[in-house]
Amino acid sequence: MKIIKVLLAGVSLAFLASTSQAATSGNTLATVDPEADRLALQSHFQRRFPQVALSDYVNGIYALDAPSREQWQDIEEFPPYEFDIEEGEILFNKTFANGKTYADCFTNGGIGVRQNFPRWDESQGKIVTLELAINQCREANGEKAFGWKKGKIAQISAYMAYTSRDNLFDLKIPNNGAKAAYLDGKQTFYTRRGQLNMSCANCHVAGAYIKIRADLPGPALGHVTHFPVFRSKWGNLGTLQRRYGGCQKNVRGVPQKTQGDKLRNLEFFQTYMSNGLVANGPGARK
Amino acid sequence: MKKTISLMAALMMVSGGVAAHPFNEAFNEQRAMYGKGHSFTWNGQTYLTDHPEEVAAAAEANATNATALLAAAKDQYAQVLAVDFGWTLTKGLLKSAGKALEAGKFQDSMNLSAQAQYHSRMGLVQYEQSQTEWIMAVPQ
Numbered sequence: 457m458k459i460i461k462v463l464l465a466g467v468s469l470a471f472l473a474s475t476s477q478a479a480t481s482g483n484t485l486a487t488v489d490p491e492a493d494r495l496a497l498q499s500h501f502q503r504r505f506p507q508v509a510l511s512d513y514v515n516g517i518y519a520l521d522a523p524s525r526e527q528w529q530d531i532e533e534f535p536p537y538e539f540d541i542e543e544g545e546i547l548f549n550k551t552f553a554n555g556k557t558y559a560d561c562f563t564n565g566g567i568g569v570r571q572n573f574p575r576w577d578e579s580q581g582k583i584v585t586l587e588l589a590i591n592q593c594r595e596a597n598g599e600k601a602f603g604w605k606k607g608k609i610a611q612i613s614a615y616m617a618y619t620s621r622d623n624l625f626d627l628k629i630p631n632n633g634a635k636a637a638y639l640d641g642k643q644t645f646y647t648r649r650g651q652l653n654m655s656c657a658n659c660h661v662a663g664a665y666i667k668i669r670a671d672l673p674g675p676a677l678g679h680v681t682h683f684p685v686f687r688s689k690w691g692n693l694g695t696l697q698r699r700y701g702g703c704q705k706n707v708r709g710v711p712q713k714t715q716g717d718k719l720r721n722l723e724f725f726q727t728y729m730s731n732g733l734v735a736n737g738p739g740a741r742k
Numbered sequence: 743m744k745k746t747i748s749l750m751a752a753l754m755m756v757s758g759g760v761a762a763h764p765f766n767e768a769f770n771e772q773r774a775m776y777g778k779g780h781s782f783t784w785n786g787q788t789y790l791t792d793h794p795e796e797v798a799a800a801a802e803a804n805a806t807n808a809t810a811l812l813a814a815a816k817d818q819y820a821q822v823l824a825v826d827f828g829w830t831l832t833k834g835l836l837k838s839a840g841k842a843l844e845a846g847k848f849q850d851s852m853n854l855s856a857q858a859q860y861h862s863r864m865g866l867v868q869y870e871q872s873q874t875e876w877i878m879a880v881p882q
Contacts, residue, residue, distance in 0.1 A: 483877040493880070500881040646876040648868060651829045651861065657879050710828035718826065 488639045490629055490728055497729050500661065501677050513678030514736045520665045521672055528740065537614060537686040537738040540693045544615030547608055552597040558612065561593035570613075570620030571735045574724045575627065576634035583637045583720040586613055587695055604714045605698035610684045614693060617684065617737030625681065625735060627728045634724075637717075641725025644718055645676075650709025656722075659703075671742075680727045682739030689742065696723060795863070799856035803849035811852050812839050815859035822865035827872070832861040 482488045498510065505520055512519040518528045548558050548566065559565035563572075573586035584592070587609050591601040602609035629635050648655045659668065660676040683696040697719050701711035712718045765784055772782040773791045780791040792800075798814075801807045816836060822828045839854035 482880065496881045642880070643872075643876050646879045647872040648876075649827065649872075651831065651864075653868065655876070655879060661879075661881065705830060708830045710823065710826075710830055712826055 483639075483643070485632060485636055485639060488635060488642070490635070490638055493642065494729050494731060497661070497677055501664070501675055505665070505675075511733065513675060513730075514681040514733050516674035516678060516682065516739075516741070517665070517672050519678070520675065524672065524742075531740050535686075536688075536740050537684075537693055540611045540614045540686065541618045541738065544611035544613070544618075547612050548615050552594070552599050554597050556597050558590065558593055561589065561596065566616055567619045568623055570617040570737065571623040571625045572627075574720060574727055576630060576637065576724075578631070578633070581633060582717065583634075583724045585697070585715065585720055585723055586616065587697070588715055588720065590616075604695060605701070606690070606692055606694045610693040610695050610698075613684050613695060614738040617735060620735045620737075622734045622736070625727060625731050625733055627724070627731055629728070637721045638725055638728060640718070641721035641723070644712075644722045645725055649704060650707035652707040654707040656703065676726065676729060678730050678733050680723065681730055681733050681735055682737045682741075684737060685739045685741045687741045693738065793856075793860055795856035795860045798859075799849075799852040801852070803852055805843070805846075805848060808839075808843050808848040808851040808855070811855040811859070812836070812843060815839065815855040815862070818859050818862035818866075822862040822869070825866070825869045827865040827869040829861045829865055832858050832865075835861070 482493060501508070501513065502510065508519050515525070515528075518525040551557055559567075562569055570586060573589065574583045576582075577584045587604060590609055590612055591604075595601055629638055645656045648658070657676070659673040660679065663673050664675040665672055680696055683699070684693050685699070686693045687699075697714045700719050700722065701714060704711040768782070768784045769789065769791065772780060773793075776782075776791055778790075778792050778796055781788055782791065783789075798811055801811075819828065819832055819836060822832075835854050835858035839851045839858060842848075842851035842854060
C-alpha cells in the first residue's frame with residue numbers, strides 16, 4: 457500500500473511538473489498567449505539592437521545595417537516597384553465582365569485596407585490573406601484566379617498596400633479558431649525543415665544581422681509590413697508567399713503549398729508579431 | 743515524504759542518465775567521427791556506423807534488389823511528403839536511381855535509392871522532432 461502511495465505521489469508530481477512547463481511555454485491552445493509572444497519578440501530585438509527604434513523595423517535589414525540602408529535609400533529614389541503600383545491601380549479599377557470591380561469585394565472600396573490582412577474569416581473558418589481575398593473576389597465575379605506568386609496579383613496587392621501606407625497593423629484574434637491558426641503559424645515559424653535543418657527563426661530571430669555567406673538576414677519583426685516586394689534577385693515584384701517558398705527551398709526543404717493552410721497561418725502569425733507597426737509596402741529588397 | 747522525494751530523485755536521475763547518452767547520440771557521434779563501416783561499443787554491444795539504407799545497398803547488385811530498393815525509397819518519399827517534410831534533392835535522386843536501373847547500373851541505382859531513402863527517413867525524424875521541440879526556440 458505504501459509503495460502504491462509513493463508511486464501515486466511520484467506520478468502526480470511528474471504530471472504537475474509537465475503541466476506547469478506547458479503553462480509557461482505557449483505551445484497549446486490553452487496556454488498560447490499571442491500578445492505575450494509579440495512583446496517577447498519585440499523585447500528580444502530591442503535587447504539585441506537597443507539603438508534601433510521599434511518603428512524602424514518596418515525597413516527590415518535596412519533598420520540594422522547602415523551600408524545596406526544607404527544603398528537601399530539610393531534605390532528608393534527611383535523605386536523599382538513604381539510601374540507595378542501604376543499597373544496595379546489600372547488592374548484594380550478594371551471592371552469585371554459582370555460590371556463589378558475589386559472595390560465591391562472589400563471594405564472602404566479596397567483603399568487603405570492592407571493592414572487588416574491576413575484576417576480570420578469566420579464564415580470560411582480560415583485565415584484569409586490579401587492575395588486570397590483578391591482571387592476570391594475574382595472567382596466570385598466569374599473571373600479566373602491569378603497565379604499566387606507574381607505578376608498581376610502582386611501588382612494589385614502592391615497598389616492596395618500603397619494606398620495603406622502608414623496605417624497601423626492591429627490584427628485581432630477573435631476566437632479559438634483564429635487562435636488555433638495563430639498557434640499553427642507559430643509552430644511553422646519555429647520548426648526546423650529541410651536538409652539544412654533550419655527554421656524561419658534560425659535566420660530571422662537568432663540569426664538576424666548575422667551573415668549567411670554574403671547575405672544579412674532581416675529581423676522577423678516588421679518582416680511582413682513591406683510586402684509585396686520588388687527583389688533585385690527576382691528582377692520583378694513578388695508576394696510574401698513567393699518569398700516563403702524561396703526560403704524553404706533555400707534550406708533544401710520541399711516548399712509548403714502556396715496559400716495553403718500552413719503558409720496562410722504562418723503569414724497570420726508573422727503579421728500579428730508586427731502589430732503596432734505601419735504598413736509600408738510595396739518595398740524594394742536585394 | 744522523504745521516501746517520496748528520494749524515489750522521485752532516483753527516477754529523474756535514472757531517466758536523465760539514459761537520456762544523456764542514448765543510442766542515437768552515440769551512433770551519430772561515432773558516424774560523424776569515423777564515417778561508415780566503423781564499429782563501436784554501446785552498453786556492452788558492438789554496432790556498426792552504417793545507416794540501414796547503406797546496409798540494404800550493400801546487398802548483391804542485381805535487378806531484383808535494385809528494383810526493391812527503389813520501390814522502398816519511393817514509398818518512404820511518399821510518406822515524408824504526406825507530412826510535408828520532404829527534402830528538395832530526394833526527387834532527383836529517385837529519378838537518377840530509376841535511370842540507372844533502366845541502364846542496368848544496379849549498384850549505382852541501389853546507392854542512389856539508399857541516399858533517397860535516407861533523406862526521407864531523416865525528414866520523418868525531423869517531423870517527429872518538430873512536434874515537440876519547436877517551442878524551445880521561442881523567445882520568452
